Amino acid sequence: MKTVTEGELKARLRKPLLLELKDGAQDRVVMGGLEALVENLARPFPEIRALFQGYGAKTPEERRKALEQALALLEDGEEARKEPPPKGGGRMGLEDPAHPLAPPQSRKRLAELGLRTVRDVLLYFPRRYEDRRALPGVRYLEDGQKATLSVKVLSKELVKTPKKGMTLVQVRAVDAWGWRLTLVWFNQTWVLNQIQEGASLIVTGKVRRQGGVQLYVEHFEDEGTESLSTGRIVPIYPAKEGVGQAFLRRTVHRALEKALPLEDPLSAYREEHGLMDFSFALKAIHFPEDERELARALLRLKFDEYLLLELKALLDAGGLVLGRAFRVEEAWVEAFRKALPFPLTRAQERVMGEIAKDMQSPRQMARLLQGDVGSGKTVVAAFALFLAAKNGAQGALMAPTEILARQHYENLLRYLFPLGVKVELLLGSMGERERRGVLERLKSGEAQVAVGTHALIQEGVGFRDLGLAVVDEEHRFGVLQRRALLKMAQHPPDVLVMSATPIPRSLALTLYGDLEVSVLDEMPPGRKPVKTKVLPHALRLQAYAFAREEIRKGHQVFVVAPAIEESEALELKAATALYEELKGLLPEARLALLHGRMPAREKEEVMEAFRQGAFDLLVSTTVIEVGVDIPKATLIVVENAERFGLAQLHQLRGRVGRGGLEGYALFIAGEASRATLKRLKVLEASTDGFYIAEMDLKLRGPGELRGTRQSGYPELRLGDLAEDTEIIEKARALAKRILEEDPTLSKPQHQALRRELQAQAERIGFREVI
Incomplete structure (x- = not known):
């Protein structure tokens, strides 16, 4: 009697599953129902059998998901048997679609994360890591803690809850020290067939202490298998619903196995800068052996990131240009x-x-x-x-x-x-x-x-x-x-x-x-710092009482309306409404209005009239000119100051106190949470624009660099501008040195760098770099 191979069984299963999917998951392709067919054919594949338990009672959407998962599992095994492509240097194969790494159903999930090629997968860096090398015991777990444990299964059961449509898989287990706990899965009945009594498992989930210890399981696997998810520093990737961390780790691991070793773009400069090998850094950023290796990989890949950015900037500017040498006596x-x-x-x-x-x-x-x-x-x-x-x-x-x-x-x-x-x-x-x-x-x-x-x-x-x-x-x-x-x-x-x-x-x-x-970074002697106060919204009328006093002294006042979203129309509404309100609050003052929708000529006329003293108070959006001297301006009031960055608020307060008079800035916080007030209080404590800019960078991040998508500059994947000044300076110095030696990056030692720059440009949508 001929023995049916596992591959033949998968082929027999795949055809009816594909037909069922094409038919809209109506459960009418197979007489007697698809569940019975799968139960018969998929005996060696408990994961697939579990997906079709109760198939006839599922909704079409639930059936479709089960079909897609089953087909992915069937394809997965086939792909794993294929011969890997030859390992190569440079970018060989990196721009090919990611199909060698995942079956068709899974490729769709990867594409939703922007992962369409092997290169995309290699550069899909973890957002954080979990140290799962030393696993704790049950007795040390706290309520609400997320933990990874090593346990042995004692018993299992399916529990129906009073809540309609909710079933629990509960597994009684014990850790290595004999402490008991209950593992819980919600609406995942297939788990029962996956877990055998007496098996040793690695489980990860959230702890609940409610008359005992429960672990709401997010991930589990047999302890005997070689794991990418336990016993190591484990990468946690940015993900979407339906794309699991274990799947991503497996995909990245395959990409590394297929692609490495790669040509190192900095092989000629690696030793002098103490940098890790490029291929080793790629492997270590995803699956580091220890913290030191992770830190070295992060340094290497950040250096590459900044070097490419600096090369792009220098090349865009025309490279290092010869000009003329002036005399200086x-x-x-x-x-x-x-x-x-x-x-x-x-x-x-x-x-x-x-x-x-x-x-x-x-x-x-x-x-x-x-x-x-x-x-x-x-x-x-x-x-x-x-x-x-x-x-x-x-x-x-x-x-x-x-x-x-x-x-x-x-x-x-x-x-x-x-x-x-x-x-x-x-x-x-x-x-x-x-x-x-x-x-x-x-x-x-x-x-x-x-x-x-x-x-x-x-x-x-x-x-x-x-x-x-x-x-x-x-x-x-x-x-x-x-x-x-x-x-x-x-x-x-x-x-x-x-x-x-x-x-x-x-x-x-x-x-x-x-x-x-x-x-x-030094102010001329005699320049007085602007006195700054942050006010909660409840005290905003005090700001305008102070404005009245300044106007009575013959001084001038700026009032800045909040920039609500990136819309001139909304800014205009905010500025106009504030202008009308202040006409009622300060009837004796001469008011003017300035906003972004005015023609340039009209804006300049209003600003010039204010400078000449024709108005006492100027209500404006953020279009007030940087650097313009209004000698009699002593007070600026900014409404909804929390909507602005610290550096921008510092710029705004620089509009007053420029004529030798005492300057004041009042920032009104429309939303007065503790975090908001703490951020704004930085301005009360310091008048150093560079310190404030550093704090702004740490608190708000850099935003999109110079409109990166518009200008063809890649976004930073790993770089942290608040922390990486030293790395940036070294990368910039090397970029200048490379272009001095080789302005077109045509020398053999720079070919890989040139290819990397071109690959970046193509990914962002800009075809040419050099």
Whole structure:
């Protein structure tokens, strides 16, 4: 008599199950019902038999799930027998669909998690880990604790509860020390056939102490089997309903077995940086032997992540560009110092030294100048423009609005006119005759410095020899507008980008990977810190009583409406409603309204009128200009302050106290939970913008880096910008060194890096990197 093999039995089972699924799980494909057929054919497969117990009484949806699970189990075994593809270096096979790792039904579940290729699976890192190496005894368990235990089965039973449709599988068990407990499964009757009395199990679940110890089981397996879920540091992956952790671990484990070893993109640099081998790091991040191995794997893969990010930023910016080498004479530096009406801070002196060194280098300067409100960035920019002028070159400073451009123009006149440097202003609102005169002086070289808005990059504008481009509040322009300014030069000009928004160094190095970072972390003497108070919503009227007193003294007040969602229409409604309310609360005050839906020209007119003192109180959304001086503004009130980040609130309070008068900021918390108040109280305790930005990063996270999806930048999978500054700096230094040696990554030792960059670009939807 011929013996039927397990494979033949599976083939016989698969056909009726597929037909049943195609028929809508109506239980009419097999005479006598599908349950009887499965019970007969699936004797060697208790997991499958258990799925079809009571099949006729199940709903069509429950039947469909049982069919899909059964087919997945049948396919799973077949896939496991297939010969693995040859192991290879580089990316061989990594971009193929993930079908070698899972049967068709399971591939659909993986795709829901974004896992479509072997590469996707390898880079699907755990979100946390559980240490299941030393398993506790029952006597030490606490109510509500999640635990993994080693137990021996004593007995089992099926219990029907009074609640309709609820059945419990209860298994009496004992741990290695003789302490008893009850294992409980809800509505999983198939478990009865899976567990035999006397068997040793590893079980994981939540503990309940109710007249004894119960464990509500989430996962179990035979203790004798080699397990990915016990006896080790176990990975816990991000998952969705219907995708179990054991299934994910098994899938990742297969991916590692099939794909490794891989070519190491950093083989030429691994030893000098003390980095783990790439393939070993991939294995260890998923299934580490111990904590030390996990830490080394995390370091290696974070380093790769930041290196690729920095390479992408540098390549997007055109790589490391040769510019011109400017002369810098000590006599010029001393003349600049003496011409200023105030002494420089140590921070300004330090940053001026960094800029002078950059400008002397034959490589193009590309530097970000960060400084808190009032730290003196314009003076430093004036120094760079002065050096360009002394070398016979021209400089340009581009600001986002006409108000800011005029303010910069007035300041640069103060600093540079005594030194014989001719400064011109170019605005879109200028008359044709005035504009023509400015353009002629720029083209002839008579004008040494041009200050303006987008008008600087419009058609018809030209420079005789643009050697330095300064961009203020670069995030308000965008990369394309910055590049348009640079294209106006015959040779690559030096670039200085200024920002009054304090950014933690780690975030600055990532957001502006193509720029060196200078920080003005010291305020000029005499600048008074803004006094700050957080108020609960119940006390908000006290804020407006204080506003009334400030207005009576002849001072001016900002009131900022909450930004509700990312909708200008809703912002407008919030600002308008607050404006109407304040007209009733402060009838004697002259009020103005400013919001994002106003035309740019109208916004500037309102802001200029407020600056000239035509209004006492300005109700605004967050469009108030960064850096604009309103000398008489002494108070800012921010409604629903919890809706803003700490760094943004710090920026807002920088609008007041700029004219030598005492400044005040009142932040009204609409939602006054303990966590909210604790976060806002950081602003009461500190006026250091960089400390506040660091706290904001830790509390809120970085958000999407520079609009990563839009710009082709990958999201960080492992990196933590609040903690990884040192790793980022090392990765950035290596990225610069690699591109200095090999600008197109065409050398053999950089081919794997180039492929990784291209793979990232393709995954995000950007086809070309280099």
